[in-house]
Amino acid sequence: MTQDVEMKEPQAPSNSVSTTTPSTLQHLKEIASLIETGAYAREVRRILRAVRLTMALRRKLKAPVLSAFLNFVLSPGSEVHSRLSSYIPKEDDHDMDVDTATSATQAPVKHSLPEIEIYCYLIVLIFLIDQKRYNEAKACASASIARLKNINRRTVDVLASRLFFYYSLSYELTGDLAEIRGNLLALHRIATLRHDELGQETLLNLLLRNYLHYNLYDQAEKLRSKAPRFEAHSNQQFCRYLFYLGKIRTIQLEYTDAKESLLQAARKAPIAALGFRIQCNKWAVIVRLLLGEIPERTVFMQEGMKEALRPYFELTNAVRIGDLELFKTVAEKFSNTFNSDRTHNLIVRLRHNVIRTGLRNISISYSRISLADVGKKLRLDSPNPVADAESIVSKAIRDGAIDATLDHANRWMVSKETGDIYSTNEPQSAFDTRIAFCLNLHNEAVRALRFPPNSHKEKESAEKRRERQQQEQELAKHIAEEDDDDF
Numbered sequence: 001m002t003q004d005v006e007m008k009e010p011q012a013p014s015n016s017v018s019t020t021t022p023s024t025l026q027h028l029k030e031i032a033s034l035i036e037t038g039a040y041a042r043e044v045r046r047i048l049r050a051v052r053l054t055m056a057l058r059r060k061l062k063a064p065v066l067s068a069f070l071n072f073v074l075s076p077g078s079e080v081h082s083r084l085s086s087y088i089p090k091e092d093d094h095d096m097d098v099d100t101a102t103s104a105t106q107a108p109v110k111h112s113l114p115e116i117e118i119y120c121y122l123i124v125l126i127f128l129i130d131q132k133r134y135n136e137a138k139a140c141a142s143a144s145i146a147r148l149k150n151i152n153r154r155t156v157d158v159l160a161s162r163l164f165f166y167y168s169l170s171y172e173l174t175g176d177l178a179e180i181r182g183n184l185l186a187l188h189r190i191a192t193l194r195h196d197e198l199g200q201e202t203l204l205n206l207l208l209r210n211y212l213h214y215n216l217y218d219q220a221e222k223l224r225s226k227a228p229r230f231e232a233h234s235n236q237q238f239c240r241y242l243f244y245l246g247k248i249r250t251i252q253l254e255y256t257d258a259k260e261s262l263l264q265a266a267r268k269a270p271i272a273a274l275g276f277r278i279q280c281n282k283w284a285v286i287v288r289l290l291l292g293e294i295p296e297r298t299v300f301m302q303e304g305m306k307e308a309l310r311p312y313f314e315l316t317n318a319v320r321i322g323d324l325e326l327f328k329t330v331a332e333k334f335s336n337t338f339n340s341d342r343t344h345n346l347i348v349r350l351r352h353n354v355i356r357t358g359l360r361n362i363s364i365s366y367s368r369i370s371l372a373d374v375g376k377k378l379r380l381d382s383p384n385p386v387a388d389a390e391s392i393v394s395k396a397i398r399d400g401a402i403d404a405t406l407d408h409a410n411r412w413m414v415s416k417e418t419g420d421i422y423s424t425n426e427p428q429s430a431f432d433t434r435i436a437f438c439l440n441l442h443n444e445a446v447r448a449l450r451f452p453p454n455s456h457k458e459k460e461s462a463e464k465r466r467e468r469q470q471q472e473q474e475l476a477k478h479i480a481e482e483d484d485d486d487f
Contacts, residue, residue, distance in 0.1 A: 024060045027053070028069045028123075032116060039115040039155050047115065047158045054123060061127045063089050069123075073116050080117055083143060084124050087136050114151045118144065118159045125166050134174045141167040145183070152194055161202040161234075168206045172213070181210050188227075197230055201237040208244040217251045224248065231447075239269045243280055250287055250346065259287045264444075278308045279341075285312045286346045289353060294320050311337045319350060322358025324378055327351065356396055363402040363415040370412045 031050045038046030066088050074081040121144035128137035144163050148156070164187065171180050184207050191199035204227050211220035224245065242265035249258035266280035281299060288295050300306065300313040311334035318327040331338070331347055338344040358378050362369060375389040393413050396402045404415040421427070 024057060024062070024065050025068050025072075027057055028065065029072060031057075032069075032073050032119070035115050035119055036113060039113050039153075042155060044155060044158060047155055050119070051158060051162060054119075054126075058126060058130065061123065061130070063127075066124060066127055070120060074120060080120065084120055084140070087124055087128060087133075087140050114153060115155055115159065118148065118151070118156055118163065121147070122159055122163055122166070125163070125170070129166060129170060129173070134170055137166075137170040138174065138176075141170045145187070149187075149190065154196075157196045157198050160196070161198050164199065164202050164206060168210070177210055177213055181207070184210065192228065198233045198237075200228065200230075201234060201241070205237055205240045205244065208241070208248075212244060212247060217248055220244070221248050221252070235268060236270070236273075239265045239273075239276070242268070243276070243283075246280075246283060246287070250283065250290075255287050255291045259284060259291060262287060274304050278305050281305060281309060282312055282341055282343065285309070285316060286343055286350075289316060289319050289350055290346065292353060292356075315347065315350075319354050319357060322354055322356075322361050322378075324351070324354050324358065324380070327354045355392060359392065359396050360402055363404050363413070366413075366415060368412055368414045372411070374413060 031053050034046050034050045034053075038044070038050070067085065070081055070084055070088075074084075121140065125137055125140050125144065128134075128140055141163070145167055148160050148163060151160075164184075168177070168180065168184070171177050184203055188200060188203040188207065190196075191203055204224070207223055208220050211217070211223070242261045246258045246261035246265060249255070249261060262280050262284040266277050266284060269277050269280065281302070285295050285299065295316055300309045300316075302309075311330070314330045314334070315327070318330050327350070335344065338347055355378055359374070362374060362377055371389045371393065374393065378389065378392070380389060380392075390406070390408075390411070393402075393404070393406055397404055397406060402415070404413050406413055
């Protein structure tokens with residue numbers, strides 16, 4: 001038997017803008033409707049969903065699509081429409097033939113909601129940044145920030161936090177990040193007065209990034225210590241805060257706190273944020289080396305990070321061996337990488353750790369060795385290696401890095417016999433560290449649980465509250481009188 005085959009008519013050729021424009025434009029219209037519903041119902045979760053849907057459409061944004069969307073949601077003669085349309089490049093009219101035909105049956109609805117207006121600023125700003133038109137992006141971002149200062153609505157806070165981020169990004173891409181520092185501080189003050197906690201989180205991270213970009217670590221720490229802290233509303237912003245906090249703690253020589261913050265940031269970061277997790281792991285590796293720890297090989301073999309962490313893997317190998325010459329070779333070989341990562345100054349600090357590790361290996365291998373041989377094995381390139389070796393050994397003995405004695409008369413180092421480590425308190429401290437880590441992880445997981453708001457519960461009115469308080473007072477008075485009667 002022969003089967004009937006459905007014959008499809010060949011599709012007429014059309015340009016790419018015409019085929020993709022209707023679906024993208026329709027999605028934007030649905031997002032605008034979602035924002036409108038969320039604004040009228042005062043539901044922030046709908047605005048959050050609209051922002052997530054917009055990020056999914058980011059690569060599909062084209063100039064004709066934005067022009068048609070602005071014509072749909074804004075009045076053509078309004079000031080906002082004229083300003084935003086001036087940032088969008090003009091396209092040929094024939095590119096929009098299909099779109100005008102499909103949307104001709106729909107009467108354009110003009111919105112006057114501040115949420116819709118701020119959303120238009122947001123998508124135009126994202127489009128300009130993706131097109132690398134940074135000067136126009138700066139102008140658009142400045143206009144949107146000026147408009148935001150006059151709006152105080154909780155449903156705008158989510159859109160405002162995104163605008164703050166792209167506002168800072170547009171100035172960072174042009175190298176003018178210092179120009180907006182005062183404006184960011186003013187916006188943070190406004191967000192604090194308006195109790196906009198999401199805006200405070202975003203602006204605090206932007207200010208910390210601004211300070212750290214110019215190596216102003218002291219000012220960043222002063223701002224961080226004085227800024228109000230509360231429960232995190234955004235996981236992404238909390239991860240950024242932990243990363244900046246880890247960098248500040250590292251520069252301030254507080255390596256233990258820095259390690260905890262950096263590892264927590266890398267653990268909480270989304271899987272898709274590969275670049276952020278790479279930066280967290282780079283700084284975490286350096287901090288662990290400065291603490292005298294050797295990171296596991298699995299840290300450098302994570303999926304997608306092997307090539308990026310290759311310089312730090314070789315650096316860790318040099319520190320683990322205690323070879324000062326190999327350490328210098330690796331530092332010179334990847335100096336450009338370390339400078340771009342801004343970890344070169346930290347790697348300079350590692351030289352002392354390399355020497356201490358090599359000295360520890362020597363003390364384990366030899367029961368007695370002369371200081372001249374110590375200088376040769378450590379490869380100390382100094383005019384008087386014996387004197388340098390003597391000072392290094394003395395400091396290591398004082399700090400407890402090695403268990404040995406120094407014979408100044410004969411100029412040799414005598415190592416003590418290594419006893420049973422299980423007779424010391426080291427196993428107890430190791431178990432205590434692991435248990436504390438597990439408990440902190442459990443507490444963070446419990447705090448991260450999200451519960452639905454108690455919107456279904458009826459709020460107590462002022463009249464009911466007064467009646468309840470009066471009944472409680474009468475009951476307390478009655479109980480007091482009964483107690484008096486008992487006596």
